[in-house]
Amino acid sequence: MKKWITFDLDGTLMQNPFGKWVFPAIEEQISQQLQRPFKSTETLVREHERRMAQNRTVEAYDWDEMVRLLLAELQLELTIDVERLVLDHSVSPKIYLLEEKSLETLQRLKERGYSLAAVTNGFYKYQFPVMKALGLSEWFDDIVTPEKAGCGKPDARILDSLRKTGEIAAHVGDRLDHDVFMANQSGVPSVLIYHKLPEPLRAAAPRQRAAQAEFVDICKAKLQKEHPQAAVEPYPAEYVPDYVIYQMEELLDCVH
Structure with missing residues (x-):
């Protein structure tokens, strides 16, 4: 055993890349498509918190799904691949060990x-x-x-x-x-x-x-x-x- x-x-x-890199990249793409500033990070975090409060602890961390739903709600013909964004930003100094x-x-x-x-x-x-x-x-x-x-x-x-x-x-x-x-x-x-x-x-x-x-x-x-x-x-x-x-x-x- x-x-x-x-x-x-x-x-x-x-430290993962979500806060400083992934979420801002999502926000930038949506804002460009809408041609106006849109606080997508706030919207996504609010949805995350709603799901956690409902004890939907798996769905609360499915960022690809939450982004797809948000894009559909905004009626945007836009595809955002969160997994791909994480891969793109998984480089130093965007990610790092908290202790060497x-x-x-x-x-x-x-x-x-x-x-x-x-x-x-x-x-x-x-x-x-x-x-x-x-x-x-x-x-x-x-x-x-x-x-x-x-x-x-x-x-x-x-x-x-x-x-x-x-x-x-x-x-x-x-x-x-x-x-x-x-x-x-x-x-x-x-x-x-x-x-x-x-x-x-x-x-x-x-x-x-x-x-x-x-x-x-x-x-x-x-x-x-x-x-x-x-x-x-x-x-x-x-x-x-x-x-x-x-x-x-x-x-x-x-x-x-």
């Missing part, structure tokens, strides 16, 4: 005998080109995506295929509402990576940081931004990470 460590991708290990040493950490985890899986809400066709270009893909034994799993985070069922082959020793991610919640609901040790961890909190061990008053305040503000409906008082236990790290190398101290 395998011993898995699972990772979120965007905001955890890498993260590949070394992945290698060290593999040397310890762990199997590594990416568990991401991005469709495979959007994520793999970025992972390959950054040298990430070769370290992962599996890449779990919503269209393959039949659901997306925070639905814990996205982990089912991995559970059939072994146990999950930890899940690492940058979001409270997707990653920490999913791991906690699954009984998997949750590791929040927070790259901007204040210096005083870095003195505490990863296991102790989540209980610090200063970090509780950070979590409250972060959850309010990610999932306002969940940001209640007292702060809900299901959004409290087991470990907090500020760089990937610290993960080595959280798993043994």
Whole structure:
């Protein structure tokens, strides 16, 4: 049986090209066709959020479909291939690793005998080109995506295929509402990576940081931004990470 460590991708290990390159390219093409400025990114994100609120966690990340529907609604004779745009923009410096040493950490985890899986809400066709270009893909034994799993985070069922082959020793991610919640609901040790961890909190061990008053305040503000409906008082236990790290190398101290 395998011993898995699972990772979120965007905001955890890498920066994808959507925000600064893909969405603006879509906006430019639509605006040119309409011959007026059109904020397609806002429209697409609003549709994404609507689908997430309806628990349509697979459809919420099907950007090609959402773009096709938008073009039809605008009655534009225009074809935009989001997958192609991702491929075109999967080059440096448009995409990058969030930490240069993260590949070394992945290698060290593999040397310890762990199997590594990416568990991401991005469709495979959007994520793999970025992972390959950054040298990430070769370290992962599996890449779990919503269209393959039949659901997306925070639905814990996205982990089912991995559970059939072994146990999950930890899940690492940058979001409270997707990653920490999913791991906690699954009984998997949750590791929040927070790259901007204040210096005083870095003195505490990863296991102790989540209980610090200063970090509780950070979590409250972060959850309010990610999932306002969940940001209640007292702060809900299901959004409290087991470990907090500020760089990937610290993960080595959280798993043994």
